[in-house]
Amino acid sequence: MAKRLWELFFTFAKVGVMTFGGGYAMLPILQREVVENKGWATEEELADWFAIGQCTPGVIAVNTATFAGRKVRGNLGGVVATLGVVFPSLVIISLLAGVITTFAEVAWVKNAFAGIRVCVCVLIFNAVVKLWKKSVVDKKTLALYALILLASLLTDWSPAVFVVFAALSGIVLQVVLRKGGEAE
Amino acid sequence: MIYLRLFWEFFKAGLFAVGGGMATLPFLYDISDKTGWFTRAQLADMIAVSESTPGPIGVNMATYVGFITGGVPGALTATIGLITPSIIIILIVAAFLQAFRDSRYVTGAFYGLRPASTALITAAGLVVVRETFVLTDGVFFWQGLLLAAVLLVFTRWVKATKNWHPIVFIGISALVGVVFRFAGA
Numbered sequence: 001m002a003k004r005l006w007e008l009f010f011t012f013a014k015v016g017v018m019t020f021g022g023g024y025a026m027l028p029i030l031q032r033e034v035v036e037n038k039g040w041a042t043e044e045e046l047a048d049w050f051a052i053g054q055c056t057p058g059v060i061a062v063n064t065a066t067f068a069g070r071k072v073r074g075n076l077g078g079v080v081a082t083l084g085v086v087f088p089s090l091v092i093i094s095l096l097a098g099v100i101t102t103f104a105e106v107a108w109v110k111n112a113f114a115g116i117r118v119c120v121c122v123l124i125f126n127a128v129v130k131l132w133k134k135s136v137v138d139k140k141t142l143a144l145y146a147l148i149l150l151a152s153l154l155t156d157w158s159p160a161v162f163v164v165f166a167a168l169s170g171i172v173l174q175v176v177l178r179k180g181g182e183a184e
Numbered sequence: 185m186i187y188l189r190l191f192w193e194f195f196k197a198g199l200f201a202v203g204g205g206m207a208t209l210p211f212l213y214d215i216s217d218k219t220g221w222f223t224r225a226q227l228a229d230m231i232a233v234s235e236s237t238p239g240p241i242g243v244n245m246a247t248y249v250g251f252i253t254g255g256v257p258g259a260l261t262a263t264i265g266l267i268t269p270s271i272i273i274i275l276i277v278a279a280f281l282q283a284f285r286d287s288r289y290v291t292g293a294f295y296g297l298r299p300a301s302t303a304l305i306t307a308a309g310l311v312v313v314r315e316t317f318v319l320t321d322g323v324f325f326w327q328g329l330l331l332a333a334v335l336l337v338f339t340r341w342v343k344a345t346k347n348w349h350p351i352v353f354i355g356i357s358a359l360v361g362v363v364f365r366f367a368g369a
Contacts, residue, residue: 117328131298135299
């Protein structure tokens with residue numbers, strides 16, 4: 001039992017240390033570690049967690065870790081996975097804090113991160129393609145995808161608005177309009 | 185009792201900042217103005233550093249503020265404060281979803297949520313793409329685009345490499361960035 005908790009902590013610490021550039025950059029790493037390597041979740045679940053993580057308070061990476069940990073090992077698992085994902089930040093930032101303002105100005109650090117950012121773009125693109133295959137499954141979901149992509153590019157509304165709208169649309173499309181009882 | 189205050193301030197940020205790491209920024213400005221623990225200039229440095237160290241940006245910022253305010257115990261307190269509301273809320277939401285998992289309303293909601301989630305990630309990705317490839321003075325970062333094209337081929341189509349761990353490609357890209365001075369530094 002304790003072994004499982006340790007495994008959770010370690011896996012999410014790995015995810016934390018490999019995430020460069022914020023919550024979305026974590027998606028490809030989560031797909032690899034949590035979905036493909038450990039089999040703890042499916043692509044669909046990951047998409048669900050990201051959606052909920054965007055309309056609940058807090059850091060998306062933390063929210064996703066809590067979801068995944070809870071699924072594997074209950075509430076305690078949720079706490080342990082979350083502690084795991086923040087652990088590398090705690091260590092790295094505390095170690096760097098003294099020299100931190102100069103660190104971001106060092107030439108090779110700047111150059112390295114310019115390279116990393118390019119890679120993160122490609123990795124996010126690949127991650128989106130995987131998610132797309134699992135989430136855009138018919139014309140209705142395609143329409144929702146296009147609508148929300150456009151709206152979020154053209155407006156500065158909070159993601160929470162889109163998430164609530166999409167959930168309600170899903171209920172209307174799947175439940176209300178099907179009251180007639182016809183099957184898929 | 186500075187630790188209690190640190191915990192409380194970051195607990196509030198964790199509770200009210202919706203939509204990811206950068207959403208904690210206004211709360212950090214507020215803490216800076218109210219407590220004088222750190223200056224706005226230090227905050228600006230911190231954003232740069234958070235973006236050039238691994239880990240979620242919101243967590244990095246909490247750790248840094250906690251550290252300069254109260255050393256390692258301060259870093260721990262601020263970070264735990266930031267993540268506590270998330271943990272509680274997500275555990276409640278997850279329990280709720282589990283209880284109603286077979287409800288047609290919940291499955292219907294997720295049918296709509298999944299494409300929305302993918303769309304939001306696409307939009308966020310496009311912003312990152314613009315920031316990466318269009319430099320501040322409107323110049324196109326063509327070396328970066330070249331690297332992206334090469335990475336795309338090796339991560340998607342080349343059988344021998346496409347299953348490599350993402351961190352391998354991140355490492356290689358960092359190296360390419362240093363060798364070819366991608367930031368011009």
